[in-house]
Amino acid sequence: MQGDVAYRDLNKNGKMDIYEDPKQPVEKRVQDLLKQMTLEEKAGMMFYSPIRVNADGTIEDKPASGLLASLSPVGVNEIDKHHITHFNLFVVPAPDTLAMWYNRIQQYQEKTRLGIPLTIASDPRNQGGAGIFAMSAKTFSMWPDPLGLAAAGDDKLTEKFANISRQEYLATGIRQGLHPQVDLATEPRWPRIAGTFGEDAALSSRMATAYIKGYQGEKLGPNSVAMMTKHFPGGGPQKDGLDPHFNFQKGEVYPGNNFKYHLIPFEAAFKTGTAAIMPYYGVPMGQKDIPEVGFSYNKAIITELLRKKYHYEGVVCTDWGLVTDSKIGPVNFPARAWGVENLNTEERVQRIIDAGVDQFGGENLPDVIVKLVKEGKVGEKRIDESIVRLLRLKFQLGLFDNPFVDEKKAAEIVGSADFMAAGQDAMRRSLTLLKNDAHTLPLAPNKLKIYVKNVDARLAAQYGTVVTDPKGADIAIIRLQTPNYPIPEAKGNFIAQMFHWGDLDFKGKQLQDILDLEKTVPTVVDIYIDRPAVIPEISANAKALFASFGSSDAALLEVVFGKYKPQGHLPIELPSSMEAVRNQKEDMPYDSKDPLYKFGAGLSY
Template identity: 25%
Template sequence: MKLKFSLLTALSAALLAAGCSTSPRSSQYDPETEKKIENLLGQMTLEEKIGQTNQLSCYFVPEEMAQVLRSGAVGSVLNALTPEVANQLQRYAVEESRLGIPIIISRDVIHGYKTVFPIPLGQAATFDPELVEQGARAAAVEATAAGIRWTFSPMLDIARDPRWGRIAEGSGEDPYLTTVMGAAMTRGYQGNGIGDPTCMAACAKHFVGYGAAEGGRDYNSTNIPERLLRNVYLPPFEESVRNCGAMTVMTSFNDNDGVPSTANSWLLKQVLRDEWGFDGMVVTDWNSAGELIAHGFAADEADAARLSLTAGVDMDMMSHTYFNHIADLIRDGKVSEKQLDDAVRNILRLKFRLGLFDNPYVDPELSTRVNYCEEHLAAARRCALESAVLLQNENRVLPFDPSKIKRLLVTGPLADAPYEQMGTWTFDGEASHTVTPLAALRETYGDRIQIDYEPVLAYSRDTATPAELAALTARAARADAVLVVVGEEAILSGEAHCLGDLNLQGSQRELMAAARRSGKPVATIIMAGRPLTIAEDLKNTDALLYAFHPGTMGGPALVDLLFGVASPSGKTPVTFPMVVGQIPIHYNHNMTGRPAAGTETLLKDTPVGAGQTSLGCTSFLLDAGFHPLYPFGYGLSYTTFEYDEIALDKQEYAADDTIRVSFRLSNTGDRDATEVAQLYVRDLVGSITRPVKELKAFARIDLKAGESRRVEFELPVGQLAFWGLDMQKRVEPGAFQLWVAGDSNSGEPIPFNVK
């Protein structure tokens, strides 16, 4: 049997079949809606127009908010926490204001609403866009039942610095993987789109370059030239907006090349509106219009409002600069009422597309039927299972055999930490519904295995005394195997949670060493929001499963993996550095004129009095070498896979051809498993230097033990296009190489040419 995977297959079974249009403007444009917008706009006072651009946060329904809504002075409300509150807010707006314009209620629903899925970085580790789409759909169904019709997700920032806390919120370092996952989330959130009451407007953020924040420090500056923006940072946004119809876009906090994104008219008008045809709504991040003053880009609040509106921002989130100053700016001739009208049109268009004018209310009983429903819990469990990455498995310690383990010691601060397990940005997930590894072990194997639990550390930054560690070693010696669960608390990653040291916090390293001294088999689970520098920790465990904060059903999923009910299939969505000093590090870097050859002398081997050029004049670090700890796309299984008979259908292609590469994939082990096959390409010579490898396609392939299959990828040559020296996007003819392998550092190159 031959399996065929085209580029569109990797984009979740073809974008068109999945509901993404190649022309969202034409598919969503409705003349009748535009007439309604113009009719309503014509009735609005200046103050009511300004009110539509004003977004406020409200955790309850105070009389002050009621008066604001009755006066039409707010267009969107953040953080209404229950369907009852959402309905009450809508009643003030719809039934008690002059024009009856509904508000749009928004919330940070990032990786689940009540049913929490793995953090987005973990979802990316699944390399399973269909499953990621299911997760976003579950989030939308639960959130819209509470009246939330707009989420600030997906985050499409390319992040190559794990010191940056918000790496947890995106899909990692690769533009293609981020594009695929962002498209899947957009489709999932928005469902069937116009007319679908479970449609929750997606918000492509942060536009743009935020993941390249200087020094890995949140809110910091970036300096990304236009060519790099277009080749690396903009493609995920273009796919989400242009081809999947994301209804909103959020500006980023950072300035790039000295221009804050919230005031960057080139980004918001030329690229987003003119080039991509976006007719949705642009919103600031929280107070990012007001922060133009702190940037030194605006003189005062009025100037900040002028710059933001002029640049193309439609709605102001929580700076109040639009509400307080636009009227005076129009009267003074510093902005035009037409500019305001254009912003209001985009806001009203979103509300019409969401069906809020026809049905602004929700059934208060609906949430009880959809929250934590079986379908959502099953999808969350599957996502947690597929997202876990097996990084080490010495002597095949995993999977555990329940018939041979009579006593299992479980230790570590995250073995039974339901809140921490959910990860960053989980405002609405409930710890009481989260199933931890310890709880799942007791539930599934407690009648067959004596499960001892001694956390030693209460939380990830906690410290232990030598006596406590010695006691753990003694207790571990009485067990047949030890499970250590360590990592990061949820608060250590996410927005504003950046780190300079990526080692395990507190006494967690010492805890692992204490378990290892028992001489018993040790398996470790690390739950974290980023790749940590764990090179020194590998010696203290036989097996290591890395679980980017796995959410509500993380415990049962991890226990299934520990005991071989399923085989790990996750792959690293980001490069793991050996040490922080290697950062930024990513697989798809440009080729230098002096690349490391692998034979250079490192610091520990450097003789005293060595000559200046004796160590190798290439691009490497004396003390950290040139290799990461784990490359992008890496992950072990409980079986082994073999790639062979890799062949292209021909050796030379025209620009409008499709490359067909076939190969045989074999499961050479004794367990059924899933492999993520990955296709990489290198453009050997270009008008600008090109990455050493670029991911262009991938596919999850299920194989039974001993099974082999012939697999085919189809890659349109047009996908090799890039923005070159002349700032035009095209495929440049010349020599290329192609790899098919299980990670970005494996396989042998196959040459081909484009004429």
């Protein structure tokens, strides 16, 4: 205490500095702390490093278990050696253990020279689907993918989702989300569509606004989770649907001259006050006055467009791994320095800073920044511009005044019964009925013999008699997933093989087996859409057809048997053929010729 003000003596000098005084304006606190920071401490703040969380909640250096854990450094080492104050989580233990770990790592950080609190971030942890960057965390409430929230199309539902996820994040110490992903899904083969709100700029803007409000509130504060909206200026128009995570695809193309369309959801995010922006890896191809180098290396994108045109003053953080090569298991993973591969490490870091970026995702190179400043290649005033933004966000989130969480409440909050029920309701509401031949649905419960495939037979048994031979069934209920096929470019790279590539149609025996079943017994087909499936034959032979976006078996069955009505509408069109897909322009929405199901399609009972 000093007078009537409770404060934390973070720099241990026995008095309340301006930056420690919760009654002082944020900008004064920022400037006071900035003056006290060394160049090395500033440099450490400019990196977002992965961090390992021990399964028992301890913070000491212990042997790692699993690939992701082994690739993540131990936080105390990064704090001691590199002054890192931003970390992102991959694999996490149970909520109460995670909360215990979080408090311990903050307590460790509190003992450093200035006691600058840590910011902990995460990719999405509440998605029920199989998105490539949806973190596995089954203790968190499960909801449909963002594409499913867009299918439900209800701003209030999306805000409710974000508000519930916010409470779960807060309970475990996660204060920044590396999302939402507001890229427009205009190229149907792109592997990251499940994490978007679809291909329509207006719908995506509505969803982005509700999403950011739900996490951040009307204003950033101690109960907010800061959003890092991505991937500016839009990652959707990938040539042939290949992704610039990998060196076999670096270009974003605009054959429809539609670059500006992809900016619209970001404009909504700016208006809503997103705390941070993440540019993508890709190279903008064929754009006047924009160099063909990756977005975070691109001054025309970051300074001229984002900073000057949009007057954006929040944090800009690169996507992960732009500067240094890495080795993940047996795979060499080159830095995503597309267009500047010839530059060395120092030159890449300088180029990114000169472009106007504040922070480096997934890198750990503070010594390089220190060297660049000492050699006069980067001015310390330029570094200070970024540090002001980074400190401002920490103060706005209330981390300097109380960064700790209540460990006892974490397990009560995360995945609570009410939160799980809300997620299940959203899963039902996102289910999109595309065909209902002769009013096949809803089915009458307890009167039918049911054959199921890729559906939990125990759940199905609650609605009828489950049989193992489709010939003896009255109805079949099957769940499918949009196909994906190996591509030659991904051979030998197990990371690339985790992405869903290539054609979107079922082929050969896989297709024939489905058609044979449909001809044997009336069939209800549900297909999980992480990319727009091409299913003309399957649709033609199905009695009923659903598109789903990360809904559980329980949610599907509740709708099929009429406990709830389907409410979803397609946030992306489903093409009628692969020829139509290949003829689409990567940057144009709903431009597939004669789509099987148009954007916005959706039936009910």
